[in-house]
Amino acid sequence: MDDPLSDLLSRVRGRGAVLSRAAHGQRWGVRQLDPAASLTLVVPVRGTCWVTVDDEPEPGVTPVDGAERKPLLIGTGEAALIAGPRPYTLGHAPDAEPELVVHGPGRYSDAAGHPSAGPEVTGVRTCGYPDHPGTSLIVTGSYPHAGAVDARLLRALPPLLRVRSDELPRPVVELLTEEVAVAAPGQQAVLDRLLDLTLVRVLRAVFARSDAPAPRWWTARTDPVAGPALRALHAHPERPWTVEVLARAAGVSRATLARRFGDLLGSSPMAYLTEWRMSLAADLLDAPDTTVAAAARAVGYRDEFAFSTAFKRHRGTTPTEHRARTGGRSDAG
Structure with a gap:
């Protein structure tokens, strides 16, 4: 393999990638402090989502309030790519107060730091009620450890990047959205590969942008x-x-x-x-x-x-x- 980009993208490989879909009402906010997520893709399948990434790159150290953040609105059919690990907030508005703080798989608190039971689980990898009218439906996929993504690739990415709708492979995203909620033998391997494919396609498009600062390689x-x-x-x-x-x-x-x-x-x-x-x-x-x-x-x-x-x-x-x-x-x- 003599293409540096192919070499790097071939090393984007999920092993137990964390995927979920969440339905939200009109007002909502979720704070993510997972110190292990090395790269995260946030896709609003329905509705919009504001994404705010902290300048502080060390999750678990930055308090829930007071950090300097840069909000970005992600519309339906677009995506946010978050290079981590670093804290970030998803919500209905750029200043949405987080009602839930995620510290890692199965570990939650409220904004004040008090332990919480976590979101209401209503299906396989699903929180909230996706079929209710007026809800926003957000699909999130992340790599659970830094070893799944080459460090040079992470260094080439900004902390937060909007992925345009024409840079997303829609059939793959639709399949990923559908498969997230499936319980079947070998399903984790299916989700790992779907997330890999989605991210490789996204990264290839991002690095080819004429207006984007290209990595040195x-x-x-x-x-x-x-x-x-x-x-x-x-x-x-x-x-x-x-x-x-x-x-x-x-x-x-x-x-x-x-x-x-x-x-x-x-x-x-x-x-x-x-x-x-x-x-x-x-x-x-x-x-x-x-x-x-x-x-x-x-x-x-x-x-x-x-x-x-x-x-x-x-x-x-x-x-x-x-x-x-x-x-x-x-x-x-």
């Missing part, structure tokens, strides 16, 4: 100097690359490649390669049938010690600790 992919080197690194991260070899692939001198690559991507080719290798290795280690040694070889390391050292330096944890946290089989490393 989006601009660099078509550059005549940095582009060939970037594609080579993504196509074969396991190869023993050097700046000289990459420069030959781009048809320029080492100095020219290093300067252009740094200008566009903010790092040297070798630093970019190491970061990309560690991201790929983390993904490989999530699989229970991949050993630490196999992950190391797949990203170009023959020495497990060198791999483990690089992994800890870039990821803040050893490969073995990473596997234990994500449920992979423990191996020496």
Whole structure:
């Protein structure tokens, strides 16, 4: 795979994604403080929804009241994309007072912090009464942990983004809305894949906007100097690359490649390669049938010690600790 965008989007992968639909009356407000949601899609299927994202990026620290917020109105057929984890509020108006605060799955309080039983559950993944006339119907899908979405992808996104109706794959959204309320064997896997597909389509459209500030790797992919080197690194991260070899692939001198690559991507080719290798290795280690040694070889390391050292330096944890946290089989490393 030699397309950096495809590489990043292929790593948007739900495992137990949290999806729900909620029907609201004329006046409503919900505050979300879940510290684990790394990326959230909010879709008003009927009615509208104001979304307010706090400037403070650490959920659980910001109080319910007093935070600086930026309201955005999302209409029917549009969506809000929230890059987290960070607190946000949904409501009928930009200044809607939250009647419910969500601290995580199954943990609720009122605005004053007193424990609450939570919303009225009226169906499978459903709160309120969707068939009542005059209600707003909001579908929400989020990834429950940061590992499900590549950190570089999250860094490329603003905290809150409106997704236009022409950027949403309507048949997929309609199917997602329908499937959220279904109870059937394997349904979680169905919802995970539907959310993945919806988000990939949305992100691809967002990054292609002519008026949007493009991430560095989006601009660099078509550059005549940095582009060939970037594609080579993504196509074969396991190869023993050097700046000289990459420069030959781009048809320029080492100095020219290093300067252009740094200008566009903010790092040297070798630093970019190491970061990309560690991201790929983390993904490989999530699989229970991949050993630490196999992950190391797949990203170009023959020495497990060198791999483990690089992994800890870039990821803040050893490969073995990473596997234990994500449920992979423990191996020496």
